[in-house]
Amino acid sequence: MNQDWSNLKKNGWIFLNTDHIHYEWIVEAQKKLETKFHQKLFDHKDLRCGSTWFVGTNFLDNSSNGNIGTKLMSRKIFNNISKKFGNNIKYWDKGQVSICWPGYPRKDDKETIKSFNFRIKRFASHIDGIIPFGKKKRRFAKEFHAFILGFPLQNNCLESAPLVLWEGSHKIFRNFFKEIYEGITSDKISSIDITELYSECRKKVFKNCEVKKITPRFKQPYLLDRHVLHGIDAWPEKKNVKYNPKNNMLLNNLSNGRIIIYFRPVFFNPHDWINME
Numbered sequence: 135m136n137q138d139w140s141n142l143k144k145n146g147w148i149f150l151n152t153d154h155i156h157y158e159w160i161v162e163a164q165k166k167l168e169t170k171f172h173q174k175l176f177d178h179k180d181l182r183c184g185s186t187w188f189v190g191t192n193f194l195d196n197s198s199n200g201n202i203g204t205k206l207m208s209r210k211i212f213n214n215i216s217k218k219f220g221n222n223i224k225y226w227d228k229g230q231v232s233i234c235w236p237g238y239p240r241k242d243d244k245e246t247i248k249s250f251n252f253r254i255k256r257f258a259s260h261i262d263g264i265i266p267f268g269k270k271k272r273r274f275a276k277e278f279h280a281f282i283l284g285f286p287l288q289n290n291c292l293e294s295a296p297l298v299l300w301e302g303s304h305k306i307f308r309n310f311f312k313e314i315y316e317g318i319t320s321d322k323i324s325s326i327d328i329t330e331l332y333s334e335c336r337k338k339v340f341k342n343c344e345v346k347k348i349t350p351r352f353k354q355p356y357l358l359d360r361h362v363l364h365g366i367d368a369w370p371e372k373k374n375v376k377y378n379p380k381n382n383m384l385l386n387n388l389s390n391g392r393i394i395i396y397f398r399p400v401f402f403n404p405h406d407w408i409n410m411e
């Protein structure tokens with residue numbers, strides 16, 4: 135069945151059709167992750183928010199077409215996406231493995247109170263690829279993703295740090311990017327400081343768009359518009375159950391974690407990132 139993309143256009147996200155191959159793929163992905171954690175092949179710097187979040191950027195060892203070893207990425211997902219995004223995508227990146235635990239988010243020593251409050255109140259909302267630099271966190275468009283593809287692996291419930299997004303925010307941000315980069319050549323786009331305008335645009339979204347929590351049933355994959363504002367909701371701890379992932383070590387707690395794998399293939403041309411509908 136061909137994918138119906140209407141909710142992506144209207145609200146900035148969509149659940150994807152899938153097949154049994156996908157479920158074999160995620161079992162394989164889970165095995166590979168467990169092995170990597172057993173062998174301690176992870177960077178402690180990836181544990182953030184008082185060790186309640188493993189960021190896991192490019193942690194999954196998949197090939198450039200999304201396969202893991204001999205396990206193929208679902209052709210149904212792959213073909214439906216290829217039909218929509220064509221040949222404008224460079225390569226399939228290595229998947230991010232985002233894991234949260236009960237108690238997310240805790241305040242890190244490194245995190246400012248302002249930034250922690252933003253994490254609590256606004257779910258640390260952001261547009262992927264708009265990267266903050268330096269102490270003053272000046273923001274620039276540095277990565278030109280075609281979309282964000284999420285594969286839920288385990289514990290994806292309403293209370294366990296779900297993905298949060300602002301429906302319709304992709305239209306506001308797309309218009310904003312079209313305006314600020316109008317007439318700018320591809321090689322200059324990433325050197326333009328957009329800090330204040332980006333922050334204004336985000337405020338406009340908070341005022342005008344509804345928050346949606348994405349809680350997939352049966353581990354159904356989903357795809358986000360590259361310009362949709364999103365973040366991670368909290369995972370409140372149960373009363374009298376104090377959770378301490380740091381002391382028990384990550385591996386022992388893997389089964390308690392909320393795990394999502396994200397892919398963000400990039401466009402060849404930054405102008406596709408700005409303009410493509």
Ligand SMILES: [Fe+2]
Pocket residue numbers: 260261262364
């Ligand atoms: Fe993100």
